[in-house]
Amino acid sequence: MTDMLTPVLTDMWDVEQGWKLAPYESKGGYAALDIAFGMSQDDVITAVKDSGLRGRGGAGFPTGMKWSFIPQDNPRPKYLVVNADESEPGTCKDIPLMMGNPHVLVEGVIISSYAIRANKAFIYIRGEVLHVIRRVQAAVEEAYAAGHLGKNIHGSGYDLDVVVHAGAGAYICGEETALLEGLEGRRGQPRLRPPFPAVAGLYASPTVINNVESIASVPAIVKNGAAWFASMGTEKSKGHGIFSLSGHVQNPGQYEAPLGITLRELLDLAGGIRHGHEIKFWTPGGSSTPLLTAEHLDIPLDFEGVGAVGSMLGTRALQIFDETVCVVRAVLRWTEFYKHESCGKCTPCREGTWWLVQALTRLENGQGTEADLDQLLDQCDNILGRSFCALGDGATSPISSSIEHFRDEYLAHLAHGGCPFDAARSTAWAGTEVSA
Amino acid sequence: MTTTPEKAVEKSDLVTVTIDGVQVSVPKDTLVIRAAEQIGVQIPRFCDHPLLAPAGACRQCLVDVPDAGNGRGFPKPQASCTLPVAEGMVVSTQESSPVADKAQRGVMELLLINHPLDCPVCDKGGECPLQNQAMSNGQGESRFSDDRNRGVKRTFPKPINLSPTVLLDRERCIVCQRCTRFADEIAGDPFIELLERGAQQQIGIAEDAPFLSYFSGNVIQICPVGALTSEQYRFRSRPFDLVSTAGVAEHDACGSAIRIDHRRGKVLRRQSGNDPAVNEEWITDKDRFAFAYAQSEDRLVYPQVRDEDGSLRPASWPEAFAVAARGLAAAKQAGGVGVLTGGRLTVEDAYAYSKFARVALGTNDIDFRARPLSAEEAAFLASSVALTGPGNGGVTYDDLESAAKVVLVGLEPEDEAGAVFLRLRKSVRAGGTEVISLAPYTTRGLAKVSARVVPTVPGEEAAGLDALAPELDAGSVLLVGERLATIPGALSAAAAVAASTGARLAWVPRRAGDRGAVEAGCLPNLLPGGRPTADAGARVDVAAAWGVDVLPETEGRDADAIVAALVTGELGGLVIAGVDPDDTSDPAATRAAIDAAGFVVAFDLRRTDVTDVADVVFPVAPTTDKAGTFVNWEGRVRPWEAALRNPASLPELRALSGIADELAHLGHGSPLGFRTVDEARAEMAQLGPWDGERPRLDTPSPGGSGYSTTLGDGDLVLATWKQSLDNGSLQDGDKYLKATARTPVVLVSRAVHDSHGPTITLTGDRGSMTLPAEIADDLVDGVVWVPSNSVGNGVLADLASPGTTVTIAGGAA
Amino acid sequence: MSTQPIDEKTIAELREIAARYPEPRSGLLPMLHLVQSVQGRVTPEGIEACAAVLDISAAEVSGVATFYTMYKRHGVGDYHVGVCTNTLCAVMGGDEIFARLKEHLDIGNDEVAVQRQGDSKTVSLEHIECNAACDFAPVMMVNWEFMDNQTPESAVQLVESLRAGHEIQSTRGPKLCTFREAERVLAGFPDGLVDEGPTAGPPSLVGLKIARERGWTAPDAPTTPAIEAKESDQ
Numbered sequence A: 001m002t003d004m005l006t007p008v009l010t011d012m013w014d015v016e017q018g019w020k021l022a023p024y025e026s027k028g029g030y031a032a033l034d035i036a037f038g039m040s041q042d043d044v045i046t047a048v049k050d051s052g053l054r055g056r057g058g059a060g061f062p063t064g065m066k067w068s069f070i071p072q073d074n075p076r077p078k079y080l081v082v083n084a085d086e087s088e089p090g091t092c093k094d095i096p097l098m099m100g101n102p103h104v105l106v107e108g109v110i111i112s113s114y115a116i117r118a119n120k121a122f123i124y125i126r127g128e129v130l131h132v133i134r135r136v137q138a139a140v141e142e143a144y145a146a147g148h149l150g151k152n153i154h155g156s157g158y159d160l161d162v163v164v165h166a167g168a169g170a171y172i173c174g175e176e177t178a179l180l181e182g183l184e185g186r187r188g189q190p191r192l193r194p195p196f197p198a199v200a201g202l203y204a205s206p207t208v209i210n211n212v213e214s215i216a217s218v219p220a221i222v223k224n225g226a227a228w229f230a231s232m233g234t235e236k237s238k239g240h241g242i243f244s245l246s247g248h249v250q251n252p253g254q255y256e257a258p259l260g261i262t263l264r265e266l267l268d269l270a271g272g273i274r275h276g277h278e279i280k281f282w283t284p285g286g287s288s289t290p291l292l293t294a295e296h297l298d299i300p301l302d303f304e305g306v307g308a309v310g311s312m313l314g315t316r317a318l319q320i321f322d323e324t325v326c327v328v329r330a331v332l333r334w335t336e337f338y339k340h341e342s343c344g345k346c347t348p349c350r351e352g353t354w355w356l357v358q359a360l361t362r363l364e365n366g367q368g369t370e371a372d373l374d375q376l377l378d379q380c381d382n383i384l385g386r387s388f389c390a391l392g393d394g395a396t397s398p399i400s401s402s403i404e405h406f407r408d409e410y411l412a413h414l415a416h417g418g419c420p421f422d423a424a425r426s427t428a429w430a431g432t433e434v435s436a
Numbered sequence B: 001m002t003t004t005p006e007k008a009v010e011k012s013d014l015v016t017v018t019i020d021g022v023q024v025s026v027p028k029d030t031l032v033i034r035a036a037e038q039i040g041v042q043i044p045r046f047c048d049h050p051l052l053a054p055a056g057a058c059r060q061c062l063v064d065v066p067d068a069g070n071g072r073g074f075p076k077p078q079a080s081c082t083l084p085v086a087e088g089m090v091v092s093t094q095e096s097s098p099v100a101d102k103a104q105r106g107v108m109e110l111l112l113i114n115h116p117l118d119c120p121v122c123d124k125g126g127e128c129p130l131q132n133q134a135m136s137n138g139q140g141e142s143r144f145s146d147d148r149n150r151g152v153k154r155t156f157p158k159p160i161n162l163s164p165t166v167l168l169d170r171e172r173c174i175v176c177q178r179c180t181r182f183a184d185e186i187a188g189d190p191f192i193e194l195l196e197r198g199a200q201q202q203i204g205i206a207e208d209a210p211f212l213s214y215f216s217g218n219v220i221q222i223c224p225v226g227a228l229t230s231e232q233y234r235f236r237s238r239p240f241d242l243v244s245t246a247g248v249a250e251h252d253a254c255g256s257a258i259r260i261d262h263r264r265g266k267v268l269r270r271q272s273g274n275d276p277a278v279n280e281e282w283i284t285d286k287d288r289f290a291f292a293y294a295q296s297e298d299r300l301v302y303p304q305v306r307d308e309d310g311s312l313r314p315a316s317w318p319e320a321f322a323v324a325a326r327g328l329a330a331a332k333q334a335g336g337v338g339v340l341t342g343g344r345l346t347v348e349d350a351y352a353y354s355k356f357a358r359v360a361l362g363t364n365d366i367d368f369r370a371r372p373l374s375a376e377e378a379a380f381l382a383s384s385v386a387l388t389g390p391g392n393g394g395v396t397y398d399d400l401e402s403a404a405k406v407v408l409v410g411l412e413p414e415d416e417a418g419a420v421f422l423r424l425r426k427s428v429r430a431g432g433t434e435v436i437s438l439a440p441y442t443t444r445g446l447a448k449v450s451a452r453v454v455p456t457v458p459g460e461e462a463a464g465l466d467a468l469a470p471e472l473d474a475g476s477v478l479l480v481g482e483r484l485a486t487i488p489g490a491l492s493a494a495a496a497v498a499a500s501t502g503a504r505l506a507w508v509p510r511r512a513g514d515r516g517a518v519e520a521g522c523l524p525n526l527l528p529g530g531r532p533t534a535d536a537g538a539r540v541d542v543a544a545a546w547g548v549d550v551l552p553e554t555e556g557r558d559a560d561a562i563v564a565a566l567v568t569g570e571l572g573g574l575v576i577a578g579v580d581p582d583d584t585s586d587p588a589a590t591r592a593a594i595d596a597a598g599f600v601v602a603f604d605l606r607r608t609d610v611t612d613v614a615d616v617v618f619p620v621a622p623t624t625d626k627a628g629t630f631v632n633w634e635g636r637v638r639p640w641e642a643a644l645r646n647p648a649s650l651p652e653l654r655a656l657s658g659i660a661d662e663l664a665h666l667g668h669g670s671p672l673g674f675r676t677v678d679e680a681r682a683e684m685a686q687l688g689p690w691d692g693e694r695p696r697l698d699t700p701s702p703g704g705s706g707y708s709t710t711l712g713d714g715d716l717v718l719a720t721w722k723q724s725l726d727n728g729s730l731q732d733g734d735k736y737l738k739a740t741a742r743t744p745v746v747l748v749s750r751a752v753h754d755s756h757g758p759t760i761t762l763t764g765d766r767g768s769m770t771l772p773a774e775i776a777d778d779l780v781d782g783v784v785w786v787p788s789n790s791v792g793n794g795v796l797a798d799l800a801s802p803g804t805t806v807t808i809a810g811g812a813a
Numbered sequence C: 001m002s003t004q005p006i007d008e009k010t011i012a013e014l015r016e017i018a019a020r021y022p023e024p025r026s027g028l029l030p031m032l033h034l035v036q037s038v039q040g041r042v043t044p045e046g047i048e049a050c051a052a053v054l055d056i057s058a059a060e061v062s063g064v065a066t067f068y069t070m071y072k073r074h075g076v077g078d079y080h081v082g083v084c085t086n087t088l089c090a091v092m093g094g095d096e097i098f099a100r101l102k103e104h105l106d107i108g109n110d111e112v113a114v115q116r117q118g119d120s121k122t123v124s125l126e127h128i129e130c131n132a133a134c135d136f137a138p139v140m141m142v143n144w145e146f147m148d149n150q151t152p153e154s155a156v157q158l159v160e161s162l163r164a165g166h167e168i169q170s171t172r173g174p175k176l177c178t179f180r181e182a183e184r185v186l187a188g189f190p191d192g193l194v195d196e197g198p199t200a201g202p203p204s205l206v207g208l209k210i211a212r213e214r215g216w217t218a219p220d221a222p223t224t225p226a227i228e229a230k231e232s233d234q
Helices: A021-026 A031-037 A041-051 A063-068 A094-100 A102-116 A130-145 A176-183 A212-216 A218-224 A226-230 A263-269 A303-308 A327-341 A347-364 A370-383 A390-416 A430-435 B032-038 B098-113 B129-137 B178-187 B218-222 B285-289 B317-333 B347-360 B375-385 B397-402 B418-429 B444-448 B461-471 B482-486 B490-501 B514-520 B536-546 B559-568 B587-596 B609-613 B652-665 B677-687 B750-756 C008-018 C024-039 C044-054 C058-065 C087-105 C152-164 C179-186 C202-214 C226-233
Strands: A078-084 A118-125 A161-166 A207-211 A240-247 A253-258 A279-283 A317-322 B014-019 B022-027 B062-067 B090-092 B166-168 B193-195 B202-204 B228-230 B243-248 B257-263 B266-272 B304-306 B312-314 B337-340 B405-409 B434-439 B452-455 B476-481 B504-508 B573-577 B599-604 B616-619 B628-631 B637-640 B715-721 B746-748 B759-764 B767-775 B783-787 B805-810 C079-084 C123-128 C140-142 C145-147
Touching: A021 A102, A021 A130, A031 A102, A031 A218, A041 A063, A041 A102, A041 A218, A041 A226, A063 A102, A063 A207, A078 A102, A078 A176, A078 A212, A094 A102, A094 A130, A094 A212, A102 A118, A102 A130, A102 A207, A102 A212, A102 A218, A118 A130, A118 A176, A130 A161, A130 C145, A130 C179, A161 C024, A176 A207, A176 C024, A207 A212, A212 A218, A218 A226, A240 A263, A240 C087, A253 A263, A253 C202, A263 A317, A263 C202, A279 A327, A279 A390, A317 C087, A327 A347, A327 A390, A327 C087, A347 A370, A347 A390, A347 B098, A370 A390, A370 B098, B014 B032, B022 B032, B032 B062, B032 B090, B062 B098, B098 B129, B178 B218, B178 B418, B193 C058, B218 B228, B218 B266, B243 B637, B266 B285, B304 B317, B317 B337, B317 B573, B317 B599, B317 B616, B317 B652, B337 B347, B337 B559, B347 B514, B347 B536, B347 B573, B347 B628, B347 B652, B347 B677, B375 B482, B375 B490, B375 B504, B375 B514, B397 B418, B405 B461, B418 B434, B418 B444, B434 B444, B434 B461, B452 B461, B461 B490, B476 B482, B476 B490, B482 B490, B490 B504, B514 B628, B536 B677, B559 B587, B573 B587, B587 B609, B599 B609, B599 B652, B715 B759, B746 B750, B746 B759, B750 B767, B750 B805, B759 B783, C008 C024, C008 C044, C024 C044, C024 C058, C024 C179, C044 C058, C079 C087, C079 C152, C087 C123, C087 C152, C123 C152, C140 C152
Parallel strands: A078 A118, A078 A207, A118 A161, A240 A317, B014 B090, B337 B573, B405 B434, B405 B476, B434 B452, B476 B504, B573 B599, B599 B616, B715 B783, B746 B767, C079 C123
Antiparallel strands: A240 A253, A279 A317, B014 B022, B062 B090, B166 B228, B193 B202, B243 B257, B257 B266, B304 B312, B304 B616, B628 B637, B715 B805, B746 B783, B759 B767, B759 B805, C079 C140, C140 C145
């Protein structure tokens, strides 16, 4: 039986200057490199496959399998691209990871690049996190200076160069082909698939794109073995993952635990919902994952468990909202976000989000009739699965799920002729003002 | 709406799919949207265009795919414009699937929420894919802006100029990216781009960087909504008031198919036709926008004769025929009459001039080349160009696509043959073709076809060709331009290299009528049908067909010799048809010749310096007003019928026939025997091509080629050609088009720019020209480039004679 | 604010950025950051310079420059203040903070506040989307440095301190640099401030702290590395 929390990636975070090479190495950092270099590339891929590691960026695709799709008979160079464009509302794990422990990412990049036979890797970090970019830039520099990067790493004969690339503000670049467009200096609009990036990605060359946490999980898998990793988590969702609690909990923050932990357990660790309030709705993995409610506190937070209740594990971005929060307001704001971030390429997402914002604004203002709710659901039906990429799908998730769970609250807006909630009661300082 | 042409495919490459219950076999990699066309199902679409890379952006063409060919279906509707067929795939379109139908109606509703629905005032109304498909695949009512939901539409300030010719109404745009993809993929001019993001995404240009492309107008035509309009046509007409007539563009030798849209006898716009074998669906802006010249105020609409007081006065056609005949008869007796026909004739009219010269004037003194020329060129045309065509192994557009190498010599396709340029770019982008150019520098056009430039000083093309020969073979194509005429040995070298390597050879002239004039025998050494004048058998052949006893035996004078003979008085008269003296080898000499000629009959569309001094002037019908045929550079026959009925516009063959009749009455020669285009066509068909031996082209003696000019200190060789948009008279009348022409500059090396720039004066044997200088980085040493006809009266009139050098000085003269 | 020209040094740095990549155009995003570090915004001159260095059209550069929200077409303040108003931060008080700052600075979204007499620096204000710091809600960013756990009062105090030219420390980073200095780091030219600030902020550590207290860890690694064992099996 594993412990309830299993710090691996977060283990460096309380170390003084834990972002620097020396403390990282003193805790065994970069030791996994020599183990990896002692293995064949295919054996590294097999180990990652055997570990059961699934993509930590939300979709949960098996990481080792993704690597094995790289056609090694393709004469073009292979590339590894780290998706560090963490922008999904509620998601806040990769940013502290890169700030506190950038070397585990760099070490993961080296092993992963070695496995897929890439000699060039890119870390695409969203631009709006200056200090995180400094930390990763410096980690890469330190790694070069220490011989962990560059030519003939650790005498292995293997060469790798890493470029840290700052994005410039576009949620859509979290979509892997849009990210590639951004990395090629273009507008971040998703590409047609096929060809898939594994076949023709960056510069039309075979490319693996992995989330920060996925790549950062690799060194420990190589060091401790696939079985070690697989000993954590559930049958089909193995290993550790960072769970990010935010919102109306007593102690919001990062909790690294085996997949399959429940929100009830996490809330216990976090001191519960803020005092005097109760949970109303939550997102399991960011705003694009359908909302869940108090009914779902005991589902295992793994890919299957969350999927079984009609949502998605996503990025384990657990945004917790208590009963003071108007779900219509929350959903409207997310919808405005999707409208703002829609890349504009396809009609359903570009025009659909334009319309959804207007429709929801009317409802939040108490205008309309119940028929408008059904119309709203029909609009979602015309967007979901009709868009070019998943952004359009994600835009419909909060709407459809909130109407499913809180239809009465929408109707209450209509009956009330406006929003029946007092936004001031939801703020971080609301309690203090009341008690003062 | 555009569909894909069927092409012959091997059976083994076929994939069988079931669409709406109907099995259809299509070539592998066919997109579902095209496969559906094969069974007559039109899936609605906007971003899709068969000549552009798939985008999958508009999502209008969603279909249900219950079986992807592997027994499993797609859980969500798929865009049929990006989905290739797979063996056994089952597709249900809107015709059979409620899911597909709802998906399409849903997308259509979304497309319309921000569309202004200003169809009654929109140019596209009536021919608008959005309007049409909203009717066929949308719902009548919008839920976005009904009584209950007063949705707020996105608005933009009304239209912005992407260029002087192309305007954009952003509100109407559905950002399908057809225009930006065209600019990037087809034209290679990515000066329009998607800007902004999301609902604010729009097409636009960079600040102070308009969409200046020789092909910009195509984006207007392929825009599936009324977002892109032309300054020229905007608000001028409704599509349903227009009559469309198929035509052939008259601005170059490409033979591009066009559509002429006219109303009440006036052309309102021109669109590209769709001819997969020639210009596909694209035309140059010149082909699209340059037609106002035919409607200009100085258009000649009646014959004129010179009065006793010396002035020109209107005359009836019969009177003009009679006056012309009397004058020509006298001139014939005073030494003879030369015939200069220019490069703009239909092949039927060219045939009429050719026959008129031989049977009515009794001379071979006829030449269509109203430009620098040479005897070597005439020999080359007779031996290597005449009678070649798609049917007998001649190089075609499709051959450009399949060639491993295309070598350009004396030819700048982007300026001189737009459809050739686009086809080369297409084949280069597809990865199969390498373009090699013997050129003085890497032009923008050459850069866009990723050409390997073999740095070549004008005059040294023959040597360059010889040097290139070892890498050429039967998979290579040589395209030679008319500029090679004045470079001794160049055309002969091209023919020799083609013969020795197996490379195929084509001559790409500049003007629409050039190739037809060769076929019609408007040359001193060629009779119609490629028959050598010097060949007795050929003469007998033609004489028999024409029902005359004999034809003049000796080869005639070429254009330069005609000019010279007129100046010296050896020739007594001139028939001149649409020739601008400034285009000729020696403009001053040509003017002097016209002045010296005892009698001049001029044919022209508009009043010119030449018609002002002619003794008889005949108006010429523009291509819209008569049936005709151009033979393009491939040798492909490109006929058309008259778009407009204008009783005052007669084809030249009718006038020539009238004059010939009068001459015959005076005892000179025979009548032409035809009075209509159809009759001329029938006679030409009956005469047919020469099947005898082709004249041989003498191989050049080694070292005997190139310009003989010796370079003095500070002398620079002049490189020059006409830009696509310049001072050409067929571009008159459209100020918007004119504003898109490239600014005339002199191109120099960096060193010359540093020492003489930024303004440079060139001086040659005919005068001086001052222009702003720009640097061409890889310009060959000792060369300067200027556009031939973008300033003043052009290089030949104002600067230097062909093949000579110029000197350079900083600043204005 | 003065606009420095794109001089030869900047052109050289633009080329240096492009040279980091196998294909130069990949450098465009950081290159535009560099343009902002020199000129405070993406100017037509900067667009031209990038286009010239990359040999692409100015329209292509414009298409990119207008796609990404961090590129500003009009100037921002020395300190560009962002308030997260995505759902979670908005609910936790971001809306209130943003409203208070708009009122206090008397500006709308994406505008620069008037530089009053005595102000040594300028500030601009923008509402931003989720910045991946939800456990620190409500979050503000100044020149893309974290200013965690704000209140309307702290936010007003912050902008006033910035305008007065006081040194302000990011809650999880160094003392705030100017917008232009920040953009230079984003262009890939480090400023030496990497070692300022903590390894992690308090909320990042809550789980770890509990684990430390309770002695929870990931399972022990096998004494013989599993993978080596597996290899020797072969």
